[in-house]
Amino acid sequence: MEDARLEDAKAEAAGIEDARVEGPGLEEARAEDLEEIDTIIAELEVSGGRGNLILCVVNAPAYRDGIIRALSGRFEAKVIPVEEGEDVIQSLKSGDFGGAEVLIWTMPEKLTEDLADALNNFRELFYDAGVPSLVFSSQSFLDDVIRRAPDFWRYRGNYHELKGLDRGVAFEAIEALSTSLHYQSEADLLRRKRINEHLLEKVKDEKEITKILDELAQISYLLGDYDKASNYSKQELKISTEISYKEGVAKSLHQLGRLAQATGDLGEARRLYGDSLKIAQDLGDKSGISRSLHHLGILVQDAGDIAEARRLYGDSLKIAQDLGDKGGVASSLHHLGMLAQNTGDLADARRLYGESLKIKQELGDKSGVEKSLHQMGMLAQKTGDMSEARRLYGESLKIAQELGDKASVAITSAQTAFLEEHEGNLEKALDLIRQAETLFQGLGSPMAIKARMGRERLEKKIAK
Amino acid sequence: MPKAKSLKEAYNNLVIEPLESEEEFRDFYVERPARAPSPIEELRDRIDISERKEKYLFLGFRGLEKSTELNRLLNMIDPDRFLVVSYSIRDQLNISDFDFRDFFVSMALMIYDRAEVDGVKLNRDIEEDFKDFVKRITKVEEEEVTGTRAAGISLTLAKVLLLKLGREAKTRDIVRKELEMQISDLIQRLNWLIVNVEDKTKKKLVVIVDDLDKLTRVEQAEEFFYKNYELLTQPSCFAVYTFPIPLTFNPYFENVRPAFDDAIILPQLPVINKDGGRNETNLGFYRSVVRNRMEHHLIDDAVLDEAILSTGKLSEFVSIMRDATIKAYRNKRERIVKEDVESALEKLRRTYDRTLTEAHKRRAMEIHESKEARDLDKDDGISRELLFSLTAVEYEDENGRWCDVDPLLLPLVEKWKMRD
Incomplete structure (x- = not known):
């Protein structure tokens, strides 16, 4: 008997192994996502002929559609796009699923009141349907469900979170708030560098010298010369400390924090931003406080603490608004857009990027515009609009190159490489990722490792 | 400028415009009484010895000859150690449509123009950057500048831009929109220019801006001085800004004043004391203003005193005297009489009464x-x-x-x- 059970178990295991999902759109899925999808498949198979409610979080519509295509290859599936509550109620009440084995629901980006009511009040219908339901939504939609449709949430049979394609996310351009430098081109930036170097020799006033050093540090940072940037900031810190110019101390610490962040030393970055924030708070320097909060927000966002990042950006935004600091407002909106994008609230992300872009255009802040375009490209890529994504990346890259902003050139090149890879343009993708890798290496950026991995993967693909 | 011997000459000597030339100062300028001296000498000394690039507000009621005093300052400052850029916003900008952004653009352009006219060879990067910046914020193309030369008018870039800023509402709108969020960029360029001009000339720069007290509306003046006063302290040179004295009656003035190194007041000289009595010292000052300009026989002391006691403000007094002079001249009189003065006074009173x-x-x-x-x-x-x-x-x-x-x-x- 025992042998027989063992054989059955082996056969079941073999069956499960056989069930490993494959399909267009999932070639680049993360390993942990594939595990989750396998579990979903197993659940759907197990619950065959019975109602079930499986919730699945996927932020990127394009990725979600890839999963749906893969599942449709395994099951007779009926895909029901939901816009309002009535769609759910009528579909479930009709009982006409056209012989489908699985009902796949795609939720909209926002949970409306009407939809929340429908999910809460008609949750039993999912179990009465006689076929399992797999409900796809974004993270922000699910967060809303937990708050506003708690009965539906408690009624779930299971819940899965998929992280998305293992590409691109790490290459999002990160915007800096602290720079007030507006420049038109790399030549313009280089001219400003020469002017400041010239002034550094002429100016005698030490406070003025710290301001010149601060701008030189920012320029060097933008030009990707992190060593020089560090030297200038350290000089600024030294002189500011000697003359007890606390604002200069706070600014130099902040700039050193940015450098630590850019080179991957996040603990040091956090410490430096914290020290800068403390001084700004002591001075009542609202602009400095806003600057530090914003950059601390970036750090915690990178560490995955979305709620804390939202709080920090929100606080920073409030101060910037009070001060009439439109550049600061644009930066906060940009990063709140990134948060919305990461949690799948793409409509909100689009709105926030749009608002941020408008302000930057009014400011003539080409560097900011370039970063907005990059993020909007990512948004288009996420929703599967590859031609729009390519266009936006192209515009962003062009501006970044004009500005001599090596970090942004590297990031957008890497992102475009992944887009081209997805589209099957492997040689072009390889060319782009090589350029990005070289730039990241030159900058001493930790992203060089990711770029290298991407390059190696592409080289293998091309060799095959 | 000889003393007038006839009413015709007297009329021409009673100029209301500020004294400017050496000759005008020599012949017409009257020292203020010792109890209420002009503060200009002290201001000159402060500029002379100060290590810091101080910023001053120069206050005084309209018609007190502030512009004349500023012209004195201009002449008193040591030209070997200082480069003075002195101008009136009335000449450069549209005073009835005036904005702080226009003001700082004009200041930068005036300094740049002075450097260009004096042949100061600026750092190439700073100069090119400045030109690119002002062309960008005014949306003026190089062709417009060269175009004026082709038309036979030799104007520098700064002059062309100042003309457009002063005369074209469209240019002002563009500048204001462009600078709405970039005013700090403009101040930075202004300061680069100042550092470079001072370095090349080996002189300290002093900017004197006259007629800021003549902003036509109180709200306009408050907007300029109270909302943007911090910007006025940012140019890295000595600066003297005329300031509308009525604004000092706003309690906010006490918040603004400490931002400047000093508020220098040109006092009004009362001819009637608080208790109603005549102030003979100040009467003497006003008498000298006229006596320096015309022979004694053209007006009696009693008639002159009548004009002084009925006005008590320098420019208004000179204006009344001028009007009385023309009335006397037209009546074919040899001297100005009481009737001429009273007629001029009554005309002005009627205007006030009506408004x-x-x-x-x-x-x-x-x-x-x-x-x-x-x-x-x-x-x-x-x-x-x-x-x-x-x-x-x-x-x-x-x-x-x-x-x-x-x-x-x-x-x-x-x-x-x-x-x-």
């Missing part, structure tokens, strides 16, 4: 009674309006600060009292 509202008149009567000009609350601007239009005047003497209506209006005040 003042009932509220203004009531407040003017109160000021005359109390010798104080205060608004009732922050929403009440009547006293400030009277001070702004010089219908009320503030004096400072051994009795401290006190106010009264313009002496010209005293007969009107009596008339209004009777009517009430």
Whole structure:
């Protein structure tokens, strides 16, 4: 008997192994996502002929559609796009699923009141349907469900979170708030560098010298010369400390924090931003406080603490608004857009990027515009609009190159490489990722490792 | 400039424009009384010895010859150690459509123009950056500058831009929109220019901006000085800004004043003391203003005193004398008589009477009674309006600060009292 059970178990295991999902759109899925999808498949198979409610979080519509295509290859599936509550109620009440084995629901980006009511009040219908339901939504939609449709949430049979394609996310351009430098081109930036170097020799006033050093540090940072940037900031810190110019101390610490962040030393970055924030708070320097909060927000966002990042950006935004600091407002909106994008609230992300872009255009802040375009490209890529994504990346890259902003050139090149890879343009993708890798290496950026991995993967693909 | 021997010459010598040339100063300028001297000498000394690039507000009621005093300052500053850029915003900008952004663009352009005219060879990067920046914010193309040369008018870039800024509402709109969020970029360019000009000339730069006190509306003046005063302290050179004295009656002035190194006041010289008596010292000052310009036989002391006691403000006094002179000349008289002066005074009084509202008149009567000009609350601007239009005047003497209506209006005040 025992042998027989063992054989059955082996056969079941073999069956499960056989069930490993494959399909267009999932070639680049993360390993942990594939595990989750396998579990979903197993659940759907197990619950065959019975109602079930499986919730699945996927932020990127394009990725979600890839999963749906893969599942449709395994099951007779009926895909029901939901816009309002009535769609759910009528579909479930009709009982006409056209012989489908699985009902796949795609939720909209926002949970409306009407939809929340429908999910809460008609949750039993999912179990009465006689076929399992797999409900796809974004993270922000699910967060809303937990708050506003708690009965539906408690009624779930299971819940899965998929992280998305293992590409691109790490290459999002990160915007800096602290720079007030507006420049038109790399030549313009280089001219400003020469002017400041010239002034550094002429100016005698030490406070003025710290301001010149601060701008030189920012320029060097933008030009990707992190060593020089560090030297200038350290000089600024030294002189500011000697003359007890606390604002200069706070600014130099902040700039050193940015450098630590850019080179991957996040603990040091956090410490430096914290020290800068403390001084700004002591001075009542609202602009400095806003600057530090914003950059601390970036750090915690990178560490995955979305709620804390939202709080920090929100606080920073409030101060910037009070001060009439439109550049600061644009930066906060940009990063709140990134948060919305990461949690799948793409409509909100689009709105926030749009608002941020408008302000930057009014400011003539080409560097900011370039970063907005990059993020909007990512948004288009996420929703599967590859031609729009390519266009936006192209515009962003062009501006970044004009500005001599090596970090942004590297990031957008890497992102475009992944887009081209997805589209099957492997040689072009390889060319782009090589350029990005070289730039990241030159900058001493930790992203060089990711770029290298991407390059190696592409080289293998091309060799095959 | 010889003393006038005839009414015709007297008319031409009674110029209201500020004294400017060496000759004008030599012949016409009258030293202020020792008790209320001009503060210009002290200001000159401060600029001379200060290590810091100080910023000064220069206050005084309109018509006190502030511009003449600023012209004196210009002539007193050591040209071997200082480069003075002195200008009036009335000449460069549109004073009825004026904005702080226009102001700072004009200041930068005036400094750049001075450097260009003096042949100062600026750092190439700084100069190119400045030119690119101002062309960008004004949307003026190089062709427009070269175009003026082709038309036979030789104008520098700065002159072309200043002309457009002063005359074209469209250019002002563009500049304001472009600078709405980039004013700090402009200030940075301005300071680069200043550092470079000072380095090349080996002189310290002094910018004197006249006629800021003539902004046509109180709100406009408050917007400029109270909302943007921090920007006025940012140019890295010595700067003297004329300041509308009625704004000092706004409590906010006490917040603004410490941002500047000093508020220098050109005092108003009362001819009638607070107690109603004549101030002979100040009367003597005003008499000399006329006596320096015309022979004694052209006006009697009594008639002259009548004009002084009925005005008590330098420019208004000179203006009345000029009007009386032309009246005498047209009446084929050999000298100015009481009738000429009274006729000129009455004409001006009628104008005031016509323009003042009932509220203004009531407040003017109160000021005359109390010798104080205060608004009732922050929403009440009547006293400030009277001070702004010089219908009320503030004096400072051994009795401290006190106010009264313009002496010209005293007969009107009596008339209004009777009517009430």
